[in-house]
Amino acid sequence: MPSVVTFxxxxxxxxxxxxxxxINSLCEQHGLVGTVLIAPEGLNATLAANTRHSLEAFIVDLGTDVRFKNLNCKWSSSRADNVVFDRLKVRVRPEVVSFGREYQPSSASGPRIAPEAWNAFIDSPQVTVIDTRNKYETEIGGFPNAIPANTVSFRDFPKFVERELDPSTDSKLALxxxxxxxCEKAFQFLTEQGFDQVYQLDGGILNYLAEVDxxxxxxxxxxxxxxQRVALDSNLRQGTYDQCHACRRPISASDKRSKHYLFGISCHRCINETSSNQKDGFRERERQESLARNRGHRHVGALQHVSAGLHQDSSE
Known part of the structure; x- marks a missing residue:
């Protein structure tokens, strides 16, 4: 079963x-695929391999650089028949997660709530729970009573804060x-806006699912x-959702029964978001991929699904 690490x-x-x-050389040496984003503010990676041992060996080698020792790694798995990533991409970007403003590594980060303490913490009536993810992510899962940011991109998060939150009434936030x-970038932004009690779930959802029974x-x-796993279940195994190749949103089995769903071309959410020319392009891409599959090859267009959708955000 393929293993996946995120850090x-x-x-x-x-x-x-x-x-x-x-990093590119180390990944190739250990036979890894996935995405690594590097910026002046740090790095952000999700990598996959046929064995966890290969990933662990990479983490050890990366840790010889003191800046990357003791990484907080989140582990998950994929079905044996699923390709998590088609290839390795190690890219330099202005930010490691797109927010529109650079993170200051020298600044204090937010206080963490351990997964084991999270349930009790968010149960307090004094705590406002904020899901900082995008709308297409929050639609398929979340914690009870959380307020979703409902963003298309994380760059929209400041607008959500301005519209929905007030330091005088939302005095204690759990992200x-x-x-x-x-959450790291959201914390810095929120404290700049006058919120003085901002907490975050340590290691995010992935760490919570790994640590809580x-x-x-x-x-x-x-x-x-x-x-390409699209979603994970509560056991950190590949979930039940597929993905619309036009807009990258997750789609369920029932979504595929919509009259607006055409494999590789549209779903009920994006049917009115693309032009006729775009849909023609998607049809041609799907035709080329079908020909490549019949020849036993993988068309280059398939390699671009993760980066070519309408609703893009950096991997986390």
Missing amino acids: YRFVVVPEPEALRHT YCTGGIR DADNLWSGECFVFD
């Missing part, structure tokens, strides 16, 4: 291109996201992930 680290990276070369990285688990639904 990030905010740290000053004065030489992102040199680090890109180093959560997939793996923790978006099923009997005590308050998570409902599945957790969207930025790879």
Whole structure:
């Protein structure tokens, strides 16, 4: 069963291109695929391999750089018949998660709530729980009584705060996201806006699902992930959702029964969001991929599904 590791680290990276070369070489050496984003503010990665041992060996080698020792790694798995990533992509970006403002690694990060303490913490009537993820993520899973940011992109989070939150009434906030990285940036922004009690779920949803027993688990639904598994269940195994190749939103089996669902072209959510020319392009891409599959090859268009959708966000 393929293993997947997700991690990030905010740290000053004065030489992102040199680090890109180093990490790319290490990944190739250990036979890894996935996405690594590098920026002056740090790195953000999701990597997969046929064995967990290969990933662990990579983490050890990466840790020889003191900046990346003791990473908080989140582990999950995939079905044996599923390709989590088609290839390795190690890219330099302005940010490791798109927010429109650079994170300051030298600034204090928010206080963490351990997964084991999260249930009691969010049960308090004084706590406002905020799901910092995008709308298409929150639609398939979440914690009870959480307020979803309902963003299309994480860049929209400041608008949500301005519209929905007030430091005088929402005095104690509890943030959560997939793996923790978006909460780091959200914390800095919220404290700049005058919120002085901002907490975050340590390690995000993935860490909560790994650490909290099923009997005590308050998570409902599945957790969207930025790879070809689409979503994970409460046991961190590949979930039941597929993905619309036009807009990247998760789609269920019932969604596929919609008259607006055409494989590779549209779903009920994006049917009115793309032009006729775009749909023609999707049809041609699907035709080329079908020909490639019949020849036993993988068409280059298939490699671009994760990055070519209408609703893009950095992997977490």
